[in-house]
Amino acid sequence: MYQYNEVDQKLVDERVEQYRDQTRRFLAGELPEDDFLALRLMNGLYVQRHAPMLRVAGPYGMYNSTQLRKLAHIARTYDKGYAHFTTRTNLQFNWPKLEEVPDILAELASVQMHAIQTSGNCIRNTTTDQFAGVIADEIEDPRPYCEIIRQWSSLHPEFAYLPRKFKIAIAGGPTDRAATQVHDIGLHIVKNDAGEVGFEVLVGGGLGRTPVIGQQIRSFLAKEDLLSYLEAIIRVYNLNGRRDNKYKARIKILVKAMGVDAFRELVDAEWEQIRNSDLKLPLAEIERVKNFFTPFEYDEAAATDTSLEQKLAKDESFRTWYERNTVEHKEAGYRITYISLKPYLKPAGDVTDAQLDLIADLADKYSFGEVRATHNQNLVLADVKNSDLYQVWQVLAESDLARPNIGTLTDMTVCPGGDFCALANAKTLGIADQINRKFEDMDYVHDLGDLKLNMSGCINACSHHHVGHIGILGVDKKGEDWYQITLGGDDGSNAALGKVMGKSVASDEVADTLQKVIEVFVEQRFENERFIDTFHRIGMAPFKEYVYAPAN
Amino acid sequence: MPLLINRKVVEDNWTLINDDAFSEEGAVPAGDIIVPLALFTEHKESLAARNNQVAIQVNGNDDLTQVLENLEQFPLIAIDFPAFRDGRGFSIARLLVRAEYKGEIRATGDIGQDRLAYMERCGFTAIQISDDLFKPEMLNAFEEMSNYYQSATDSVRAVYHQ
Known part of the structure; x- marks a missing residue:
């Protein structure tokens, strides 16, 4: 991972002092509100529905354990004990005090972090593949x-x-x-x-x-x-x-x-x-x-491990997690390991201070001290030995970080929506819960295979609903929350924009409507076919017909 | 209005005029004047007859082709920032420098403390600040950051060449 030199460190340190002065001038009434707006945006600070929101840069998704512990400390000290990973692989604090933001930025600078250009009309954080290297x-x-x-x-x-x-x-x-x-x-x-x-x-x-x-x-x-x-x-x-x-x-x-x-x-x-x-x-x-990104010194002996096979044979829950939440590593004897931030009935992408500390410990002990964030709001321990996987799984599971749902329907990308965001037209978090309740049966969800579900609370599309295999967009109809559903989006190598399935549905009908979409898929699916591939093969019509069929 | 050159407040000998000056009741003032490009084009001949210097003011909506082809004609080019968020002027300044323009490049319009250093880096040699926004402490802005990563139009070299 990149390490700051004197030039990098000086730049962020000076930037903190510059922002401290800007905040001071604003609070003293010397800087007009509109000017301060542009400046605080360039330092990642928004004013949201309830409080300011501070977005910290996670450069191309890379975080080390020292930084995670610092973020945990900030969540505890300056916020309400949690933080939120975004689709730009950044991290947001939802409740900082405007006047304490310069202190938070100073804390960040002490671990080679900043919030520069995480918002505003400028060049934002560059993102990349969570499996890079x-x-x-x-x-x-x-x-x-x-x-x-x-x-x-x-x-x-x-x-x-x-x-x-x-x-x-x-x-x-x-x-x-x-x-x-x-x-x-x-x-x-x-x-x-x-x-x-x-x-x-x-x-x-x-x-x-x-x-x-x-x-x-x-x-x-x-x-x-x-x-x-x-x-x-x-x-x-x-x-x-x-x-x-x-x-x-x-x-x-x-x-x-x-x-x-x-x-x-x-x-x-x-x-x-x-x-x-x-x-x-x-x-x-x-x-x-x-030179900052050269491969780690991998342990050649890791490839000879036999304990993993034994554990997989013995423990079905572990095997389910292994199959869904780990990915083949280029080095034999290692796995790329997801940390799911999509637990049952909790906001997507949220982590508590205690979880951040725990993830930092896991990174130090099992994955060379580094963690990556993904654009689907999960985390990755990139270099875990096969022989350590069982242990890592147990620790993650105890902290509600091992839901075996990566890439499945319940691995939803969801913005904070109308509960937090001033721009939102509709709430999203309650709908996510509704979907989670409907699709609680993990065996069923696994059988459905890879399925990308993205839900945004307004047309600004922070959760990229256009490129979800299934997309959900919250819209406001005469003061009520309604939801428009799109099918066929993709953000992978065959990127495509989803098409609207039909008229939007009421807030209490979203999960039921999804259920119908899934029923069509299950009915029409070839063996092990992905949802998106079935959609491309059969088109929108069968979905539309069944979902909007008059009740009889 | 205070004018900054080389990070110091200096006396300003130029008067920026607008269309009022060309109206029936108005009069183009004596001395050196800065004329918005559209007016300059419209009144080219009468302006050419003046004894004093005539400069132009441009903004992001202007077509700069003619200007860039006749740079030696202008002792000063003012680039206007009609709103705080309009950043086109930064690029325009760099284009002028690249075309080897040797006259004064002056920033006018909605200019606060927090962009002074960026303006200097993009090649502005003069910055005019409105009376209500100007404070002597503003000059600290040039010193807030002591190093940058990227090259621009000033003497800072890209970090990989340092």
Whole structure:
């Protein structure tokens, strides 16, 4: 994992003092509310329905145990004892006091963390594959490039006031686990015919009110041109993106309006001017940053373990968890291990201070002291020995972190919704509970296989309902919460936007409606077929027909 | 209105004018003037007859092609920030520097303390701040951060070249 040097540390320390002064000026009435708004947003602070919300950056999802313990301490000391992992792999505190935020930022800086650019119309946290560096199918570990982008984009003087927020995601290989096609810029690490490793670049993807799948703007970009090309795209966007309507201000609208070919021409013309400037990345710098992400010293003896097989044969609950919540590691004798943050009847992505401490201990003891957050709001211990899995499972299970539901219907991605968020049109948490009650039988849920369910409380789509195999969108109808259901979305390598199934359903009918959708799936499914594949094969009509059939 | 050059408040010899100056009751003031681009284009000939210097003010809505092709014509180019959130001016300044513009690049409009350092980094050589927003402590803003990761238009080199 990346470790700060003096330059990094000084930057976050100075930033804390700068924000302390900004807060002081605001509280003293010297800084107008509107100006402070833009500044606090650039430090991750929103004002929500009940209290301010502070969003802490988890750079490309990486956290170490020291940082997790600090986050636990902050949750205990400055908040109500819990925190929330987001779909941008960041961490939110929901109840900090505005005047204590500078102190919280100082605590964060002491463990090489910050909240810089976690909100506001600037370049946000770059996200990537939660299996970076430990999965066999990747071409190269994307994290060094994420870190290089983090540094380049942090406090970028030209791009702090873009037309709208700007999100970049990188996939390390052919399998897209970072939803890159629904980002402002998506980067895919690819190998060209000459065997050189570089990036395929997509632009103009995004969700929110106008969901769009990104389009290819460049089939191959050399590594050393990464920053100059990003800068060219964002400069063209900064100068040409719409400023008159914040709902039409994302880059996707500009790319759509111009057409990707015309947009590419502008970018290429700009890029020609800067590609041989200071922005050209020295290969030595890429190597330097790569050195922070070299593989751990894995224990060769781990591959000879036989205890795992014995435990799997003996303990059915353990086996269920193992099959659902762990993934093959590129090193024999190790597993990539999920920590499920989707327990029964509790908010998705929430962790308590005690759980954070416990996860930190597990990371130290069993996974080289590191934890990753996923864009589906779970956590990952990336390097657990087979022989340790049983123990890890037992500890996780005691703390309600081992629900064997990763990738299933109850592994829902859910925003805080109308209970917390000022933007929401409808509540989400109660609906998630309703669905959990309906689909409580885990054997049944497992039999349904991989199924991605995403629910957002408004059209801003923070929970990416457009790319759920099943998406649920909360809408307001004359003061009541109603829910629109979409089918067929996907944020993987075959990214697609879900289509609306039909008229929205009342809040007490959501789980029953889902049940009907699932019944059609079970009825029509080929053996072991995934929901999304059945949907593609049979189309919307059978679902629509059955769900909206008049009761008789 | 206070004008900052080299992080110090200096005397300002320029007057920014608007369309009132060209109306029937109005009059274009004597001395050096800054004229918004649209007005400048409209009144090019009468302005060319003046003895004093004439500069232009541009913003993100202007087509800058003509300006970039005739840079040597302008002793000063003001870039307007019509609203706090409008960041186009940062990119425009960089384009001027890249085109080797040698005159003064001045920021005008909605400018608070918290963007002064960014403006300097993007190539502004003068920053005009409205009376109600200006406070002498604002000048501390230039010193708040002592290092940056990325290169821009100032002398800071990208961290990987440092």
